[in-house]
Amino acid sequence: MSVLAEVFREPTLAGVARELATLAAPLWLAALVGLLIGWAWRPRWAAAVVDVAGNNHHEPVAAAAAPATVADHFAIVPRAKPASVAPVTEEEELAVSTPDLMHLRRVVEEKDGGPAWTHMMDRTLQTFRYQAWKREPQNGPPQYRSSTIFEDASPDVVRDFFWDDDFRISNTWDDMLLEHDTLEECTKTGTMVVRWVRKFPFFCSDREYVIGRRIWASGKTYYCVTKSVPRPSVPRCSKPRRVDLYYSSWCIRPVESRNGDGAMTACEVLLFHHEDMGIPWSIAKLGVQQGMWGCVKRIEPGLRAYQTARASGEPISKCAAMAHANTKFVADELTASENNTEAGSTSNNAQAEKPKHWTGNLPKVFVIGSVVALACTFDKGLLTKALVFGTARRFAGPGRR
Template sequence: MSVLADMLAEVFREPTLAGVARELATLAAPLWLAALVGLLIGWAWRPRWAAAVAGHQQPVLAAAAAAQAPAQPSLTQATAAKAASSVAPVEEELAVSTPDLMHLRRVVEEKDGGPAWTHMMDRTLPTFRYQAWKREPQNGPPQYRSSTIFEDASPDVVRDFFWDDDFRISNTWDDMLLEHETLEECAKTGTMVVRWVRKFPFFCSDREYVIGRRIWASGKTYYCVTKSVPRPSVPRSSKPRRVDLYYSSWCIRPVESRNGDGAMTACEVLLFHHEDMGIPWSIAKLGVQQGMWGCVKRIEPGLRAYQTARAAGVPISKCAAMAHANTKFVADELTASENNTEAGSTSNNAQAEKPKHWTGNLPKVFVIGSVVALACTFDKGLLTKALVFGTARRFAGPGRR
């Protein structure tokens, strides 16, 4: 303030009124120039909240206009809106939903972006062939992929076979499953939440799984998703120990028989599995490698027994009946929708990463230039250029340093 007072006192020492006016104009000119530059910058470089408010005005005005206009939607539109409002929340609330189907399809097509698969095993018997692969992500347990081709088997029966928990226990082809119960079920989509207790070796406690599962169908190809889901309503206990990370999903589809007659009488099961059992992953990998073939060999006799029971007219269990309530979809349409989503995401990312044109920095150039000009005008022992240039540098942002 003392500096400004000294400057004004020096101005008013002029002997004539014209001299005082001339000195005041000289003193005020940079201030008016700075104000004009600030006005231009304020218009060209509006803050984000101002743009947001401006953008918000249009939908508000449109809504007001729509409220004043008589709205009489057609019966078809009202019915569609009602159907959408009733279906959408159900899909969102399901334990297994459409994104899980999309993920499984990407894994089947090896387009999920994960590490490459390493071949582990290839075994062939007269009635089926088994191949296995594994990969080890940086974060997470080892993942396994297998292809089992059963001769003279239909996808429908194989689908029911893997879904039938009652038969797993009664036939003992899956001798690790000790007990199971259904916690939730959706008769419309076939989505289920089940609780499993599986037997582990004597040096480990048994494991408990809370699993969500659902089946989608595209023609005779079935995508069967089973994964762990959080259910705080199911109390935890020390024994059996809860497994929180579990993923085991299949793609079941008809394939050509190896008999060479061209008939699609064989069935391929692509399995993708990983879980965190609560033991060191190195030990878990060793156990899988040692016990994999022994477990796989038990599946084929179990499937043949299941086929015989179905042919004899034995009623299917409730679990197997839920496999019939699958969700139909068209593979090509889903693929096109997925591609459009990815393309839109890529376009948005490209637009976001596009380098800005130099004209986008004009507001900063104006501000920095104005600051420098003011510094050169007023710095007659009153201001330090170091302070002004430092302020300009901070205003330009850390990206300029």
């Protein structure tokens, strides 16, 4: 206030304006530096907000970045043409393609390079056994892996059961699914794009999913991939809220019955699942831990009802019929093709790596230097300097997000 009083004692209006400009200059400089820092290190959610506000006719950045986020959490090798799989030209036009199969196979074999799995649950009932694991990547929601072994169940029926959205709703074994629509389908490969609306607890709005899905078959083993896909043609609404990161895939295969007779009459379902539901991950983890077994127990009665309906000759739904249009492949040939692709990719990456020149850090040095200079000239208070220097350290550090 004393400084302002001195300013207004100037004899002329021009003098007052000049002194006010001099007083406000550090504030404008701080705002400019703040804008530079915010633009250089803006988080993904801020980019999405800007995009929604300025371009309502485009898909938000979060949706467009969803496939890249999935790739960050699960390393997917570049697309290649494996033997006995559809040509690359066709694959590139599909919502789910060969790299997704390669990735799922690596996860099944625990060769995807992710963190180690931690055991969560082991439950055994008369007709099935359930085990679950989880892991927590540094950047991404918790991931879950489960193994469910159903006695007296064939992989073909189990495959159709999980693909049949109509039966999910009519039987209510999946009581979270409220509605489903088929947006795209390829009858040759069985690839589909579907829209789901799932019910969430009362304190959350319902969630909307746009999912691409496809099945590959190697003998009696089925690899069923479902994941979120960006579709700008599907308009967003405030309710239900769109989920942009979703991955839920199965490996369904015959296994030996626990009866001990050596017969392969049981079926194992290996499930790999993670999603970003838009709620804190710690709360989501707690909800999964508390509700997992209750949800799993509903699956087995639903499967038995589905087996009974199929045995009685009831016609299958269109969703289940699409599960029959799966893509056949030879596992050994696909593995050999994947190994060759990975070897070529490693060689290219080794050639591309070059030492970085110190001039590449000039933008960061300029911004941090500006912040430091501002801290030294803006005012003499320790609080201001601590705040500005702390901000500089945060943005200069390797762990910014």
